[in-house]
Amino acid sequence: MEDVGNKVSVHYADEVLNGILITTEPHIILKLSSGYNIVLDKKKITKMETITKKKDPERKTAPAQQKNNHTVSLLHTGGTIASKVDYTTGAVIAQFSPEDILSLFPEITEHATINSRLISNIQSEMMRYHHYNILAEAIAEEIKKGVSGIIITHGTDTLHYTSAALSFMLDNPPVPIIIVGSQRSSDRPSSDAKQNLLSALFFITTTHWKGIGICMHENMDDENCLILPGLKVRKMHTSRRDAFKPINAEPVARINYEKRHIDLFDKTEKSVGPFSLKKIKEDLRVGIFKSRTHMFADELLFYKNYDGLIIEGFAIGHMPTEKIDSKTGENEKIYDTIKKLCEKMPVAFASQCIYGRTFMHIYTPGRELLKAGVLGDYCDMTPETAYIKLAYLLSNHPKEKVKELFNTNLKGEISERT
Numbered sequence: 001m002e003d004v005g006n007k008v009s010v011h012y013a014d015e016v017l018n019g020i021l022i023t024t025e026p027h028i029i030l031k032l033s034s035g036y037n038i039v040l041d042k043k044k045i046t047k048m049e050t051i052t053k054k055k056d057p058e059r060k061t062a063p064a065q066q067k068n069n070h071t072v073s074l075l076h077t078g079g080t081i082a083s084k085v086d087y088t089t090g091a092v093i094a095q096f097s098p099e100d101i102l103s104l105f106p107e108i109t110e111h112a113t114i115n116s117r118l119i120s121n122i123q124s125e126m127m128r129y130h131h132y133n134i135l136a137e138a139i140a141e142e143i144k145k146g147v148s149g150i151i152i153t154h155g156t157d158t159l160h161y162t163s164a165a166l167s168f169m170l171d172n173p174p175v176p177i178i179i180v181g182s183q184r185s186s187d188r189p190s191s192d193a194k195q196n197l198l199s200a201l202f203f204i205t206t207t208h209w210k211g212i213g214i215c216m217h218e219n220m221d222d223e224n225c226l227i228l229p230g231l232k233v234r235k236m237h238t239s240r241r242d243a244f245k246p247i248n249a250e251p252v253a254r255i256n257y258e259k260r261h262i263d264l265f266d267k268t269e270k271s272v273g274p275f276s277l278k279k280i281k282e283d284l285r286v287g288i289f290k291s292r293t294h295m296f297a298d299e300l301l302f303y304k305n306y307d308g309l310i311i312e313g314f315a316i317g318h319m320p321t322e323k324i325d326s327k328t329g330e331n332e333k334i335y336d337t338i339k340k341l342c343e344k345m346p347v348a349f350a351s352q353c354i355y356g357r358t359f360m361h362i363y364t365p366g367r368e369l370l371k372a373g374v375l376g377d378y379c380d381m382t383p384e385t386a387y388i389k390l391a392y393l394l395s396n397h398p399k400e401k402v403k404e405l406f407n408t409n410l411k412g413e414i415s416e417r418t
């Protein structure tokens with residue numbers, strides 16, 4: 001049997017397939033040059049031979065830095081952008097060091113002197129509040145050094161949670177802090193990592209914008225990247241390069257790196273108060289509950305010992321909370337349970353629609369939820385931003401103040417107008 005990782009030629013039924021051998025047990029799996037994996041029935045294979053042997057990964061050294069006017073810190077947290085394909089499993093695993101990333105994209109050093117630093121090397125779905133705190137601390141340290149900006153490489157799955165957390169935790173950042181991910185690992189020719197990284201770097205070294213943003217592809221092609229506002233953005237597709245969309249907001253900027261052109265849309269003057277960092281308490285329990293048809297009151301009771309709860313409800317502010325006939329008695333119990341939860345903790349509504357604003361005071365069910373104490377009326381935060389906001393507020397304010405601040409626009413998380 002050929003070695004896993006080798007490029008092989010397989011005579012299969014009446015065709016010959018070439019690809020990277022990913023596994024041999026229990027089936028043969030080949031990665032074809034199209035990038036797709038194919039599973040082959042061993043019984044139908046008449047011949048298999050190696051075309052090229054797998055190469056052992058070489059450790060690269062970072063390219064020499066060029067003289068630059070800007071110093072940018074590159075903080076690595078992991079994710080696909082710091083990953084490569086492991087041909088023994090076919091999976092993408094986090095394994096690039098910061099130096100590897102610099103050597104993969106040596107153009108980076110043309111724009112700025114890069115301080116590269118490893119904060120964590122994890123898939124972003126593994127993150128906890130602890131990881132937001134260590135990242136925010138590292139950012140504060142880099143800001144103290146006087147850098148022109150900070151790029152954070154991050155997995156895309158929860159990138160918008162991190163951008164929301166940093167947006168709340170960091171007051172008056174004096175430089176741009178841009179989070180960059182990629183949908184294809186950096187070692188693939190089709191990777192979007194290079195374009196996203198270089199665009200973020202070009203943006204930092206060219207504009208005077210300050211704040212927390214995300215830099216990802218605008219469309220499926222490589223033409224433009226967008227800087228998206230950290231509090232009003234969401235991953236909206238499982239795999240496309242343009243998975244991140246601004247939600248209830250406009251992009252901050254469009255970057256055409258090839259043409260070295262930037263359209264800056266966000267020209268608002270940022271306040272120039274002192275920079276500070278407020279952490280999120282690592283022992284907090286904040287939940288997100290998705291309401292739906294035919295739900296049950298006792299599901300909500302699960303959250304009775306939590307510190308706060310976001311309810312993803314319907315449309316402008318509804319949930320199954322009214323008994324309208326003999327089959328809907330459970331809805332009354334749901335309402336009573338929500339009322340009880342509101343007495344113990346902040347409970348806030350965010351819409352499953354994602355786009356648009358809540359108007360809970362318009363129909364009776366919404367008005368009843370407001371009467372019970374549910375927060376979140378007239379807000380247009382994504383459930384993820386609302387969740388992070390609640391955790392941030394609970395970490396830094398007494399409960400009564402949390403209730404007041406949740407519905408108040410603090411950092412651009414609630415649009416002034418729809």
Ligand code: DGL
Pocket residue numbers: 078079080081122123124125154155156157158159181182183
């Ligand atoms: N597990 C994913 C994450 O870290 C990898 C996917 C990605 O980076 O796009 O978010």
